[in-house]
Amino acid sequence: MMNGLNWKRYLLWFANEHTHFRINEIESLRSLFGIQMKWVEKNHHEPFCIVDIPTEEDVLKIASRSVSLRSCIELWACGAKLGDLHNNLKLLPVEQLASYFKPELSFKIKVETFCKSQTQEEKVAKIESFSYLPLCGPVKLKNPDIKLELIEYYGLDSNNIPDEPYQVFFGRWVADGQRDLISKLSLKTRKFIGNTSMDPQLSLLMANQAKVKEGDLILDPFVGTGSLLVAAAQFGGYVLGTDIDYLMLHGKTRPTRIQQKKQREKDESVRTNMKQYGIENRYLDVLVADSSLPLWHSAMRLDAIITDPPYGIREATERIGSTKDYQIEEKHLANHIPSKIEYGLQQIFFDLLKLAVEHLKPQGRLVCWIPVVRNDYCESKLPSHPCLQLVANSEQQLTIFTSRRLLTYEKICEHETHLPPNVDLSTAEFRAKFFRYGEEVRKHRKQQKELAMNLSKATVTEKDKMYEDKSGRYRSS
Amino acid sequence: MKLLTHNMLTSKCMKGVTVGYPLGIVAKDIKVSETEFNSEFVSRIIPKLDWNALWKAADSIGHSGDLPQQLMEDYENNEEFLKKVHHVLLEVEIINGELVCPESGRKFPISQGIPNMLLNEDEL
Numbered sequence: 077m078m079n080g081l082n083w084k085r086y087l088l089w090f091a092n093e094h095t096h097f098r099i100n101e102i103e104s105l106r107s108l109f110g111i112q113m114k115w116v117e118k119n120h121h122e123p124f125c126i127v128d129i130p131t132e133e134d135v136l137k138i139a140s141r142s143v144s145l146r147s148c149i150e151l152w153a154c155g156a157k158l159g160d161l162h163n164n165l166k167l168l169p170v171e172q173l174a175s176y177f178k179p180e181l182s183f184k185i186k187v188e189t190f191c192k193s194q195t196q197e198e199k200v201a202k203i204e205s206f207s208y209l210p211l212c213g214p215v216k217l218k219n220p221d222i223k224l225e226l227i228e229y230y231g232l233d234s235n236n237i238p239d240e241p242y243q244v245f246f247g248r249w250v251a252d253g254q255r256d257l258i259s260k261l262s263l264k265t266r267k268f269i270g271n272t273s274m275d276p277q278l279s280l281l282m283a284n285q286a287k288v289k290e291g292d293l294i295l296d297p298f299v300g301t302g303s304l305l306v307a308a309a310q311f312g313g314y315v316l317g318t319d320i321d322y323l324m325l326h327g328k329t330r331p332t333r334i335q336q337k338k339q340r341e342k343d344e345s346v347r348t349n350m351k352q353y354g355i356e357n358r359y360l361d362v363l364v365a366d367s368s369l370p371l372w373h374s375a376m377r378l379d380a381i382i383t384d385p386p387y388g389i390r391e392a393t394e395r396i397g398s399t400k401d402y403q404i405e406e407k408h409l410a411n412h413i414p415s416k417i418e419y420g421l422q423q424i425f426f427d428l429l430k431l432a433v434e435h436l437k438p439q440g441r442l443v444c445w446i447p448v449v450r451n452d453y454c455e456s457k458l459p460s461h462p463c464l465q466l467v468a469n470s471e472q473q474l475t476i477f478t479s480r481r482l483l484t485y486e487k488i489c490e491h492e493t494h495l496p497p498n499v500d501l502s503t504a505e506f507r508a509k510f511f512r513y514g515e516e517v518r519k520h521r522k523q524q525k526e527l528a529m530n531l532s533k534a535t536v537t538e539k540d541k542m543y544e545d546k547s548g549r550y551r552s553s
Numbered sequence: 554m555k556l557l558t559h560n561m562l563t564s565k566c567m568k569g570v571t572v573g574y575p576l577g578i579v580a581k582d583i584k585v586s587e588t589e590f591n592s593e594f595v596s597r598i599i600p601k602l603d604w605n606a607l608w609k610a611a612d613s614i615g616h617s618g619d620l621p622q623q624l625m626e627d628y629e630n631n632e633e634f635l636k637k638v639h640h641v642l643l644e645v646e647i648i649n650g651e652l653v654c655p656e657s658g659r660k661f662p663i664s665q666g667i668p669n670m671l672l673n674e675d676e677l
Binding site: 318320361 | 672
């Protein structure tokens with residue numbers, strides 16, 4: 077289908093997870109490649125969108141990076157029913173599709189039914205309904221020149237599947253997204269992981285949000301096991317990381333893998349992870365350093381900062397310091413391990429935004445997670461700075477009460493960089509509220525359980541009398 | 554630690570240090586390896602470098618090679634030059650040694666290629 081501007085129409089089919097992140101990812105990639113695009117159907121819930129794009133080359137660029145995209149079809153016709161689709165398809169001018177019907181081109185027609193199964197007979201019948209198409213070439217089931225696809229969409233509720241699809245689409249397959257990278261970089265097979273390593277899908281999404289491109293300089297100031305740097309390097313970035321945890325960076329913390337014995341292998345490090353995936357040449361350095369302190373030359377400029385700061389739940393949030401005031405004696409200095417004090421979330425984000433404002437290049441991006449209490453959340457209370465524009469904000473729910481949000485900030489000016497960032501008190505309160513809510517949920521569950529026990533006790537007969545055993549469990553005698 | 558990283562690093566986290574740049578290098582173990590040359594990356598990074606500090610640092614550990622002390626004009630198209638820069642920035646690594654603050658003399662250890670920039674509480 078073409079519109080007046082001579083652009084082409086494409087159906088983008090997405091994976092059915094992390095639904096809030098898709099559109100932001102596509103927008104970031106569009107911006108990265110300088111692609112013009114028009115959203116014809118911009119769905120936030122359905123796993124597909126329809127866009128108009130000037131050239132197929134543009135679509136291939138997006139597909140070469142997107143991990144939320146399953147596949148992309150050049151959309152020839154669609155409709156609420158298969159009959160409508162055929163009518164629309166027949167209305168297309170012959171010349172438009174003629175180049176795909178040449179006798180030397182092999183083809184195949186695939187039928188996909190989203191959220192419903194189909195029998196072989198049904199599938200064959202649907203394929204044969206397209207027999208009016210002037211396909212002259214031979215049928216080839218494996219790797220044909222032209223792959224045509226009929227997609228039937230039956231909704232998202234597997235408990236309520238309609239007899240007829242809600243929508244049907246037909247067109248030529250153009251490209252798949254990069255979801256293969258997700259298993260390639262899987263944490264299950266990665267050499268060096270920890271309990272806060274970010275899963276590959278989200279790491280790659282973050283690298284796309286940061287618009288990482290070949291030759292970019294990327295920093296993660298809370299690098300941990302380097303999962304975000306692996307993703308950035310995968311997309312061409314040269315990567316730097318800092319972390320306050322000396323043992324972590326030297327691969328000497330307790331292993332988090334269940335099967336692993338008491339010690340990590342000798343060469344576990346961020347660097348070996350990158351070597352594992354053949355991207356060691358993009359590893360610059362990791363340093364043990366405190367992100368609350370200035371470290372870098374004032375002229376140092378980064379293309380992006382990609383990070384997942386500690387939330388203070390599983391990992392402590394800390395920086396070097398002491399509430400006591402004392403001098404360390406000379407003789408103790410060599411073996412002294414500096415004590416750490418609590419480094420609240422509010423301060424973490426203050427320092428992080430300050431780092432971004434001071435060291436991002438113009439239009440450079442800061443991509444980071446922030447934990448929020450859902451009831452208290454409000455976008456205007458997110459950390460902010462006059463030089464940073466919030467360009468994307470997607471939520472991933474963690475518990476009933478909490479979620480984390482992936483924020484993408486872009487540096488929009490240089491002249492107010494000396495101003496301090498604004499970090500609302502609500503950010504500081506996250507940790508306390510997380511534990512308090514958790515406590516309330518546990519108390520509530522305990523009360524419910526006791527109520528249920530008392531109820532069953534009241535109606536019990538002599539024979540069924542329950543007794544409490546040594547471990548406090550109720551058993552029948 | 555690579556010389557590219559050294560070129561961007563300061564000790565200004567320390568109390569009383571104003572600039573803390575460039576850090577001196579005491580190298581005990583150096584490793585020279587071969588990494589893939591990316592001319593685009595090198596030519597983009599050159600304008601961000603303190604060239605003088607780079608040359609001095611490389612020279613202080615005996616690895617300046619035939620890298621010129623002054624940055625030449627029109628380097629973007631000079632592949633031979635870019636390769637020399639690539640070598641000094643990315644292929645020479647300090648595995649064990651120290652970084653030295655130019656103002657206070659405080660030493661920051663480097664072990665397994667990783668510098669430790671953590672301060673003690675009384676240095677903040």
